[in-house]
Amino acid sequence: MYNKEYNTKWVEANREKVKGYQRKYRKKAFCWFDDFKFSMGCSICGYSKCGACLDFHHVNPEDKLFRVTAKMAYYMTPRTLEEIQKCMLLCKNCHYELHYKERQGDVTWEEQ
Numbered sequence: 319m320y321n322k323e324y325n326t327k328w329v330e331a332n333r334e335k336v337k338g339y340q341r342k343y344r345k346k347a348f349c350w351f352d353d354f355k356f357s358m359g360c361s362i363c364g365y366s367k368c369g370a371c372l373d374f375h376h377v378n379p380e381d382k383l384f385r386v387t388a389k390m391a392y393y394m395t396p397r398t399l400e401e402i403q404k405c406m407l408l409c410k411n412c413h414y415e416l417h418y419k420e421r422q423g424d425v426t427w428e429e430q
């Protein structure tokens with residue numbers, strides 16, 4: 319389930335690590351997303367199998383600077399990390415379903 323506090327804590331805990339990755343261990347940045355993915359999974363159904371099937375959904379679209387793709391998440395930079403902090407992790411199915419429902423005016427996250 320989506321837990322903003324957990325998300326924020328995770329980002330805080332990894333901020334320094336990510337800086338480290340950038341400097342010398344760039345390749346290791348690959349690992350962090352797997353770690354994040356498996357500890358978070360899809361906020362709706364818990365899916366965590368394949369990173370390519372997970373999306374970062376901006377909880378508040380007004381905060382959005384750019385779209386965070388799974389590929390970007392694998393090549394983590396501090397800027398991406400900042401953006402991820404504004405997002406919840408959703409699998410493709412749940413993500414598309416959520417936007418579909420939004421368009422229908424059915425469900426908003428505030429209501430759940």
Ligand SMILES: [Zn+2]
Pocket residue numbers: 360361362363364365408409410411412413
């Ligand atoms: Zn899902």
Ligand SMILES: [Zn+2]
Pocket residue numbers: 374375376413417
């Ligand atoms: Zn979205």
